[in-house]
Structures are given as structure tokens and as C-alpha cells.
Amino acid sequence: MESSLGRLPHASIVDLAAAGIANDCALRGLVEALLREVTESLGIERAWLLCPSQPYERLWLYDSGKTECRQSKGGDRGLVRSVAFDCGALLVNEPHREAHFSAETDAPWGGAPCPLAAVPLLDASGPLGALAIAKPPGSLLDAADLAALESLAPVMSMALRIQDLASAAGPKVQAHHLIEALVQERTAVLSRGKREWELTFDAICEPLFLLDGFVIRRANLALAAFVGAGIRSIIGKRCHEVIASSATPCRGCPLGAPLPSHGELSLRGKTYRISTFPLPPGNSSIVHYRDLTEERRLGQQLSQTERMASVGRLAAGAAHEINNPLAFVVSNLETLELTLGALSQAVSRLQALRSLVRSGRVARALALLRSDDLLPVMAASQLAEAPQVLAECRVGVLRIRTIVDALRELALETSTVRVLENPVDVLHRAVTRAGEDARVLVEVQSSRRIPLEPHALEVALANIVRNAVQASCPEDPICARIAEDESAIVIEVRDNGCGMSKEVLTRVFDPFFTTRIVGSGVGLGLTAAYGIVTRHGGTIAVASEEGRGTVVTVRLPART
Amino acid sequence: MSEHTILVVDDEPSIRSALERTLRRENYRVITASSGEEGLALLKANPIDVAISDHLMPQMTGLEFLKLVRDRHQDVGRIILTGHADTEVAIKAINEGEIYRFLRKPWDDIELKVIVHLALEQVVLARENRQLLATVRQQGEYIRDLETLHPGISRVRRDDEGAIVLDEDEMRLLAL
Incomplete structure (x- = not known):
């Protein structure tokens, strides 16, 4: 048997296992190759391998070049099984006489009892199974056979273990399952996400x-x-x-x-x-x-409503401003009417007296004079007041005219005619219009002509200049500057006057807003200026600091 | 005819003089103020029956002025004069200032006279009312004092037919 041991190419078993791994072939092929090696090296026909694994035990049977795999539910009987678990080698020539004999593992081919030898297959983690050989009935197994078998066991174990680690049941499968699960999960997430997006888009x-x-x-x-x-x-x-x-x-x-x-x-x-x-x-x-159809329609409606509202505000403001002078003019006219009544009564009394005196009835005339001497006195006192009453009427009417003029300025016919004009000329005319030639210093940095509505800008600038003059002391000059930047003509009117508070500043363009005392300002100047400048596609801005002065900046587009 | 005094408050001199002339013709005494503050000072120093105030004035508005008048001088009739028909002002004038009348600019002289006349009538009535109430209260107190001195003196007994029943003391007192 020494010779048979010598023949056994251990390395070839390991090679087989390695080839099995490399080719990823099934366990069956490896086991078959291993068992063939064992039988051939020992010169026998049959060998088998018991691999206890959950939930079934596998029993690999090799007989004359053919392998068969059986599954058994295990149990506590069987000589080979006890070798696998008790980890001791076994040699029995009459196995069926043993107490633990089980035909399933100890005589898997059945028939007459055969002598049998088995060795445990182990590795560091515990039992891997048992390798058994049998000789035909009538022959005997000896210690040399067992020794040969034992010498094969470690190689066998190693090959099984390598296969076990690397093959089907190993981490590869786990990884594969893991990847598969991950793919499924991701697919679910993706399809849910896709569905959610579809619903979102549809919403x-x-x-x-x-x-x-x-x-x-x-x-x-x-x-x-x-x-x-x-x-x-x-x-x-x-x-x-x-x-x-x-x-x-x-x-x-x-x-x-x-x-x-x-x-x-x-x-x-x-x-x-x-x-x-x-x-x-x-x-x-x-x-x-x-x-955008509905949005556009509403927008148009809104701007129309806003226009109507601003027209309404303007009308209400105008009515209020006109009502004040109107009130005292109406009342004063009544006073004058009464004065006139008293006067005409006095005149008719005078005529009566004159005709009495002419007809020589002097006593009658004296009696008449005495009877009602209060009348001429009353007429005289009312007459004395009349010039004052008339003067106030005139003031009231003039004020109404000022308001109407300002309103006309505001409503200055929005002419579609544009005339190419030099804003410098317009500014000079505006200063003259405001009657302030002496106080306004005009600085010219641009003389570019731009298309303007006739007279409109002049009105706007005159209003701005007038405000500047009224806000500052008579000796302080007003500076007006005309310059040009990349897109606009810039007209700046600057004073060092009293300036405005923030509250006043927010209301400067409001119609009928004025800081002047009653009757001396209508409060439409900047409103009109704003309207005119905006109509020219320009902007008007007011910057002011209380006690320091005010700058009004008008920007008019340089190109049409 | 007793002379009544009217206070006119407006920041506009022409309105003040026009109102003054119209009211003077009605034989009222007219004093004028150009602001609410001045009006309040005049109210302290003069006996005034009716105050007419413009609403839109710088600083104190007419409504604010008349509210103070109501708080400080109950007896003074209050009329507001305004240039525009602002419902909000009207509602506030009635609810907060308990204004007697709301006059619009331009006013009608006759309407003004009638309103001032009616306001005065009401002021006079209210004053009389208060005076009478004071008298009644005074007399009541007098009777209570008598009752404590002579219990039963303020009560009169009557029989079923309404005749007054006198007791012996009373008979004696009346020497019947």
C-alpha cells in the first residue's frame, strides 16, 4: 500500500479543485474527480463521501467511474456519519454487526456486507464530512488501507474547503442576491419617481x-x-x-x-x-x-379702473379746491345784493324827499326824514364795507382761475406732434415763464435737440423752477443744469432751500398736495410736470433733505 | 332779543369774513379764529353759543377741534363745514364729535342762517332743560329736609273718592 500512497498525486487533487473554481464547475464534477483519484490510488472499486449540510446531508457515491448523489435527512445512526461527527477514523470488516450500523450510509449499494474504512474530513472550522471506502464482500481491509486513506484526508478536506469557499454557496451568490435586491429596489424607486413626476406634470x-x-x-x-x-x-x-x-x-x-x-x-x-x-x-x-388672454384682459381692465380712479381723485380734489373760494364768493355776492338793496332804497327815499321839497311840502319832507333816519345809516355802513367784499370776491375768482389754469396744464392736450427742440431753449423759456430770470443760473453741458411736444416741457420746467424759488431765500441762487449721458438728456434743478420731510416727499406728485399757505398754491405743479415728463418717456425724481435743499432730476430719452 | 355769540373757525380769512358778515346781519355777535387752537382759547375767554368750524385745516382738523369742544364746553352747539362730501368724515363727525349739523361749501346763506338758528334753539333748550333739572333737584332736596323735620309732611292721604283726609293736628294748623 506504500506504493499506492506514493502514486497518489496530491497536487493533482488541489489542481482539480482549483480548476473547478476557475471553471466555476459544479461540486459534482470535483467530487467525482476526487473519488476517482482515491479509488484508483487504492486499487478499489467503490468510495463515498458524506457531507453533512443543512437541511440535507449529501452522499456522493462513486462506483467504477460513475458518481451518484443522494440526499438523506441524516439522523444519529450510521458508522460513517459517526466518523464525520466524532472525528475518529474507522476500520470494520463486518460493519452490519456494529451497533450503529445504518444501511443508508454504511452500505449504500446494499447487497452483502462489505468491509469498510472511513476517515473524517476536517478543517479549522470543524467537520466537513467523512470519506469512506469499501472492499468487495469476502475480502478484508487492513491498517495499511486505513493509513493510506488517512493520508488522503487532509488534501481531500482542503480541496472541499476551497471549493466550498469559492463556489456556489459562497459570497458571490450573496453579492449577486444583494445586487439583484438593490436593482429591484432602485427600479421600484425609479418607477415610483417616474409615476410621481407624471402625476406632477399632469397636475x-x-x-x-x-x-x-x-x-x-x-x-x-x-x-x-x-x-x-x-x-x-x-x-x-x-x-x-x-x-x-x-x-x-x-x-x-x-x-x-x-x-x-x-x-x-x-x-x-x-x-x-x-x-x-x-x-x-x-x-x-x-x-x-x-x-395670457384672461391675464391681459384683467390687466387692461385694471389699468382702466386705475385711470378712472385717478381721474376721480383729481376731480374730487379739484372740486374741493374750487369750493373754498366759491363758498365765500357766493356768500359775498349775497352781501353785495343786500347792500345794493339798501342803496336803492336810500336812493328812492332821496327821490321822494326831493319831490316833496320841490313841491314845497317841506314839513312833510322833514317828517319823512325823522320817521326813518336809520335807513341811510345802514346803507352807509354796508356801502363802506362793499369795496372789501368786492375785493375778496375778486381774489376768490382769481383763485378759481388759477386752479382751472393748473388743471388745464395737467390736461395739456397730449399732442402727438413732436418738434425737435433744444432743451436749453426750453429751459430758458421756462425760467422766463416763472418770472425768475435773475435768480436761475443755467449751466449747459449738452445742446442736443430732442423731439418734444410743443410747450409741454416748458410748463413742466417752469413748475419745477417755481417750486425751487419758493422753497429758498430770495438771495440764494437756483442752479439748473442740462447734461447728457449715454441714453438720456438730464435736466437738474437744484436749490439750497428749506427742503422737505420724508412724508412730504412721498406726496409731492399727489394732485392738490401743497405745503404753501391756503390760497397761494394749488398743488398741481409737480403733478403736471410728472404727467408731461412721463408722456415723453422720461422720468422725474425728487431728492431732498430738510434744511439743505432739493434736487429735481428730469431724464428724457435722447433717442426716439 | 338776547344777543348770541357764534365762533367761526377757518384757516382761510375770506371764508371767515364772509361767514362773519352773513351772521352779523342776523344780529349775532361773531368772533373768528384761524385755527382750532385759537378757537379753544377763545372758548375759554368768551361765552359762546355755537361753534362753526372748517374741517380741513393744517394742524388740528375741524373734527378734532369740535371733539374737544364737546368734551370741554357741553353747552356749545357744534357745526362742521367742509369742502367735500367725504362720508367717512361725516360718519366720524356724527359718531365722535356729536356734531349738530354738517354744512357743505359753498353754503347757501339761507340754509346757514336756518341751521345756526336751529342750533341755537337746541342749545337754549338744552340749557333751560339743565336749569329746570337743577331747580327740580333743589326742590326735592328741600322737601326731603322738611320730611326729616316733620315726618309725613310731604305725603297726602286721600279717601276712596279722592278727597283729602286731614288729621287733628292738620285741622288745628289750618285752623279749621
Whole structure:
């Protein structure tokens, strides 16, 4: 048997195991190869391997070149099984006489009792199983056979262990399962996310879709409803075919722009704002339609309402301003009427007296004079007051005229005629109009002519100059400067006067707002200036500091 | 005819003199103020029956002025004069200032006279009312004092037919 041991190529068993791993072949192939090696090296026919594993034990049977695998539920009987678990080698020539004999593991081919030898297969972690050989009935096994078997056991164990670690039941499967589970989970998340996004897109009640070039790749329900077709029938078609029934892209379509952009489109009597958002890379984009029709209508209505409201405010303000002088003029006229009545009574009394005296009835005349001497006295006192009453009437009427003039300025016919004029000339005329030639220093840095409504700017500037003059001391000069920057003519009127508080500053453009004492300012000057400058596409700004002065800056566009 | 005094408050001199002339013709004494503050000072120094005030004035508004008048001088009739029909001012005038009348600019002289006349009537009535109430209260106290001195003196007994029943003391007192 020494010779047979010598023949056994241990290395070849390990090679087999390694090849098994490399080829990822099944355990069966390896076991078969191993058992063949064992039988051939020992010169016997049959060998078997018991591998206890959960939940079944595997029993590999090798007989004359053929392998068979059985499964058993295990149990506590069987000589080979006890070798596997008790870890001691065994040699029995009459196994069926042993107490623990089990035909299943100890005589797997059945038939007459055979002599049997078995060795445990172990590694560091514990028992791997048992390797058994049998000789035909009638022959005997001896210690040399057992020793040969024992010398094979470690190699066998090692090969099994390597296979075990590396093959099917190893971490590869676990990793595979893990990856599979992960993939499933991710797939679920993705499909849920996709569904959620679809629902989100569908919840948006304005058409929203994704394009590849002009081809619709995704669309929400709103687009389907918008074009009156099912989503499936839209996908894959060109957007202009679906939406505008046109073979060419719509006019004003903002698609293809490298940045998010907007355009407007008229479709079936409605106006839409089209917003496109490019999706780099490639030429995909997201497109959003918003119906502006109602918004536009409301906006127009609102600005109309606002205009009406401001007209209303202006009318109420005008009525209030006019009512004051009107009130005392009306009352004074009544006073004058009474004065006139007293006067005419006095005159008729005088005529009566004169005719009495003429007809020689002097006594009668004296009696008449005595009877009612109060009348002339009353007439005289009323007459004495009359010039004052008249003067006040005149003041009231003049004030009403001032208000009406200011209102006319405000309503200065919005002429469509524009005349090319030099703002410097306009400013000079305005200063003259305000009657302040001596006090206003004009500094000219630009003489560029710009298109202006005739007279309008002159009125506006005169109002601004007048305010500056009235806000400052008579000896302080007012500075007016005309300059030019890249886009506008800038006219600046600066004074070192009393300035304004923040509260006043917020109201300077309000109609009928004035800081002057009653009767001396209408409060329409800056209102008119604002209207005129705005009409020219310009802006007017007032900066002021209490006690330091005020700067009014008018900017008029230099180009039309 | 007793002379009544009217206070006119307006920041505009022409309005003040127009009102003054109209009211003077009605034989009222008229004093004028150009602001609420001045009006309050005049009220302290003069016996005034009716105050007419403009609403929109710098500093103190007419409404604020008349509220103070109500708090400090109950007896003075209050009329507000305003240039525009602002419902909010009207509501406040009635609820907060307990204004007697609301006059609009331009006013009608006759309407003004009638309103001032009615306001004065009301002021006089209110004053008389208060005076009479004071008299009644005084007399009541007198009777209570008598009752403590002579119990039963303020009560009168009557029989079923309404005739006054006198006891012996009373008979004696009346020497019947």
C-alpha cells in the first residue's frame, strides 16, 4: 500500500479543485474527480463521501467511474456519519454487526456486507464530512488501507474547503442576491419617481412637454386636452404639427435658443406665452404654455379702473379746491345784493324827499326824514364795507382761475406732434415763464435737440423752477443744469432751500398736495410736470433733505 | 332779543369774513379764529353759543377741534363745514364729535342762517332743560329736609273718592 500512497498525486487533487473554481464547475464534477483519484490510488472499486449540510446531508457515491448523489435527512445512526461527527477514523470488516450500523450510509449499494474504512474530513472550522471506502464482500481491509486513506484526508478536506469557499454557496451568490435586491429596489424607486413626476406634470393645468428637437417625447394631460388628442397619439409627432396643425415651426417660436427664453404665440384667438428651457446636452428642451388672454384682459381692465380712479381723485380734489373760494364768493355776492338793496332804497327815499321839497311840502319832507333816519345809516355802513367784499370776491375768482389754469396744464392736450427742440431753449423759456430770470443760473453741458411736444416741457420746467424759488431765500441762487449721458438728456434743478420731510416727499406728485399757505398754491405743479415728463418717456425724481435743499432730476430719452 | 355769540373757525380769512358778515346781519355777535387752537382759547375767554368750524385745516382738523369742544364746553352747539362730501368724515363727525349739523361749501346763506338758528334753539333748550333739572333737584332736596323735620309732611292721604283726609293736628294748623 506504500506504493499506492506514493502514486497518489496530491497536487493533482488541489489542481482539480482549483480548476473547478476557475471553471466555476459544479461540486459534482470535483467530487467525482476526487473519488476517482482515491479509488484508483487504492486499487478499489467503490468510495463515498458524506457531507453533512443543512437541511440535507449529501452522499456522493462513486462506483467504477460513475458518481451518484443522494440526499438523506441524516439522523444519529450510521458508522460513517459517526466518523464525520466524532472525528475518529474507522476500520470494520463486518460493519452490519456494529451497533450503529445504518444501511443508508454504511452500505449504500446494499447487497452483502462489505468491509469498510472511513476517515473524517476536517478543517479549522470543524467537520466537513467523512470519506469512506469499501472492499468487495469476502475480502478484508487492513491498517495499511486505513493509513493510506488517512493520508488522503487532509488534501481531500482542503480541496472541499476551497471549493466550498469559492463556489456556489459562497459570497458571490450573496453579492449577486444583494445586487439583484438593490436593482429591484432602485427600479421600484425609479418607477415610483417616474409615476410621481407624471402625476406632477399632469397636475399642472397648463401644457407642458419635453421635446427632442421639435419631436414631442413626453407631454402632460393638459397638452393632450389642449390639442384634443390622447397623449399616446401626440408622442413622437412634431410640436407644430400637433399644436398649430402646421408643417413648419410657428412664428415667434423661441425653441432652439441656448438659454431659457420666452415668446408669444397667437393660437385660435388666444395669446400664449411660450417658455422654453433647453436640456443640455443635445437639443432637447422643456416647453411650457401659459394662456395670457384672461391675464391681459384683467390687466387692461385694471389699468382702466386705475385711470378712472385717478381721474376721480383729481376731480374730487379739484372740486374741493374750487369750493373754498366759491363758498365765500357766493356768500359775498349775497352781501353785495343786500347792500345794493339798501342803496336803492336810500336812493328812492332821496327821490321822494326831493319831490316833496320841490313841491314845497317841506314839513312833510322833514317828517319823512325823522320817521326813518336809520335807513341811510345802514346803507352807509354796508356801502363802506362793499369795496372789501368786492375785493375778496375778486381774489376768490382769481383763485378759481388759477386752479382751472393748473388743471388745464395737467390736461395739456397730449399732442402727438413732436418738434425737435433744444432743451436749453426750453429751459430758458421756462425760467422766463416763472418770472425768475435773475435768480436761475443755467449751466449747459449738452445742446442736443430732442423731439418734444410743443410747450409741454416748458410748463413742466417752469413748475419745477417755481417750486425751487419758493422753497429758498430770495438771495440764494437756483442752479439748473442740462447734461447728457449715454441714453438720456438730464435736466437738474437744484436749490439750497428749506427742503422737505420724508412724508412730504412721498406726496409731492399727489394732485392738490401743497405745503404753501391756503390760497397761494394749488398743488398741481409737480403733478403736471410728472404727467408731461412721463408722456415723453422720461422720468422725474425728487431728492431732498430738510434744511439743505432739493434736487429735481428730469431724464428724457435722447433717442426716439 | 338776547344777543348770541357764534365762533367761526377757518384757516382761510375770506371764508371767515364772509361767514362773519352773513351772521352779523342776523344780529349775532361773531368772533373768528384761524385755527382750532385759537378757537379753544377763545372758548375759554368768551361765552359762546355755537361753534362753526372748517374741517380741513393744517394742524388740528375741524373734527378734532369740535371733539374737544364737546368734551370741554357741553353747552356749545357744534357745526362742521367742509369742502367735500367725504362720508367717512361725516360718519366720524356724527359718531365722535356729536356734531349738530354738517354744512357743505359753498353754503347757501339761507340754509346757514336756518341751521345756526336751529342750533341755537337746541342749545337754549338744552340749557333751560339743565336749569329746570337743577331747580327740580333743589326742590326735592328741600322737601326731603322738611320730611326729616316733620315726618309725613310731604305725603297726602286721600279717601276712596279722592278727597283729602286731614288729621287733628292738620285741622288745628289750618285752623279749621
